Amino acid sequence: MAQAYMTESGPGGPDPDRTGSRFRRLTAARFGPGTWRRGILLALCSVLVALVMAFHSEVPNRVGNLGSLLETFLPWLGLALPVLLALGLLRRSATALIALLLPLTVWLNLFGGLVTGKAGTGGGLTVVTHNVNADNADPAGTSRAIAGSGADVVALQELKQGAVPAYEKGLAAEYPHHAVKGTVGLWSKYPLTSVRGVDIDMGWTRAMRGTVSAPGGPIAVYVAHLPSVRVKLDAGFTAGQRDGSAEALGVAIRDEPQDRVVLLGDLNGTMNDRALSPVTSQMRSTQGAAGDGFGFSWPASFPMARIDQIMVRGVEPVASWSLPRTGSDHLPVAASVDF
Incomplete structure (x- = not known):
């Protein structure tokens, strides 16, 4: 009787649980044990920065025009990204580094178009x-x-x-x-x-x-x-x-x-x-x-x-x-x- 072809991933393709486990083992070997448990606070900081940038228009102006003050210097929130990156590497935290992708994506969506030059020539x-x-x-x-x-x-x-x-x-x-x-x-x-x-x-x-x-x-x-x-x-x-x-x-x-x-x-x-x-x-x-x-x-x-x-x-x-x-x-x- 023919048997179904079996791999370590199981029938039907790779096993997500095993793939995830292998990735976690590789990162643990690279960064040391606890690499996923460390840096939770840094990850939360990344999420907070992303939320402030993405929803800046929701910051109220009722108290001290705080919303307008934030929006005046909004691009400078991007300076938090290299700081969070350095701290994540220092802590050897995969969680913090992956969470950093969220504010980076938001910042690029808001200001990435200003980084590249769009100037043409001529003009009347x-x-x-x-x-x-x-x-x-x-x-x-x-x-x-x-x-x-x-x-x-x-x-x-x-x-x-x-x-x-x-x-x-x-x-x-x-x-x-x-x-x-x-x-x-x-x-x-x-x-x-x-x-x-x-x-x-x-x-x-x-x-x-x-x-x-x-x-x-x-x-x-x-x-x-x-x-x-x-x-x-x-x-x-x-x-x-x-x-x-x-x-x-x-x-x-x-x-x-x-x-x-x-x-x-x-x-x-x-x-x-x-x-x-x-x-x-x-x-x-x-x-x-x-x-x-x-x-x-x-x-x-x-x-x-x-x-x-x-x-x-x-x-x-x-x-x-x-x-x-x-x-x-x-x-x-x-x-x-x-x-």
């Missing part, structure tokens, strides 16, 4: 935005740097009244058309029309818009400087005024009649910050669409967050990049777009 219009810092000791040097960028349109924020003439003089040769409203200004190689201040509930003018008659057609350019935010022990992340201004700016952009719109400015927030959704839900970030890396712009001495934004609607981002440091505490950021 190049724009630059820069918070020049009211305490900038070298407005003439900052003007020269901006004028040398080759941009067609330049937006400046935090313009101190006494320093405006220095910026006007430094930019006049490259940009014959300009307008200043309050503490923000717009300079252009092409004619500007329909220039006006934009009310963002600040009590003074920190936003404006103008129509640039570019070769590819008219385009509405907004310049904005949303209120600053601070982290205080007694109040948390003080972003309430900024959030209100973001809502007012979003209404202005929503009601803009031009199909092509570019927003240039210091929004004092990142694209991950839910509080900026009145603006970010309507426009595309040039850095996210066509940048190389994260493009952090603040602080200039050690950039940790991209709070200076170039956003578009009705035009196609081609490239986005940061410019060298000036006398400001922000880096200038630039982008090229196609019509």
Whole structure:
């Protein structure tokens, strides 16, 4: 009588229990006995980091705007991964090392697209935005740097009244058309029309818009400087005024009649910050669409967050990049777009 072919795995294929046992024996031989029991706490830390990144939008803003604070520096949670990796290897824990795959996967899903370069070449219009810092000791040097960028349109924020003439003089040769409203200004190689201040509930003018008659057609350019935010022990992340201004700016952009719109400015927030959704839900970030890396712009001495934004609607981002440091505490950021 014929007998069924038998292997150590049993009839019908490998035995999962034996395969798992063999894998556990191999890892135990490699890492030592207890390799699966050690590192449970590290594994839980990996799970916690993954959950915070994956569900950051669920962290409430009711107490100290904690959710917005987390989202401002969300990419930096990735620094926990090499620490957990080193501790897992030190503990010789297979459990901790396997659990690390969870936050790694979440981080790559959120930010992996920013690691790879997406910048193209060309572009019909190049724009630059820069918070020049009211305490900038070298407005003439900052003007020269901006004028040398080759941009067609330049937006400046935090313009101190006494320093405006220095910026006007430094930019006049490259940009014959300009307008200043309050503490923000717009300079252009092409004619500007329909220039006006934009009310963002600040009590003074920190936003404006103008129509640039570019070769590819008219385009509405907004310049904005949303209120600053601070982290205080007694109040948390003080972003309430900024959030209100973001809502007012979003209404202005929503009601803009031009199909092509570019927003240039210091929004004092990142694209991950839910509080900026009145603006970010309507426009595309040039850095996210066509940048190389994260493009952090603040602080200039050690950039940790991209709070200076170039956003578009009705035009196609081609490239986005940061410019060298000036006398400001922000880096200038630039982008090229196609019509």
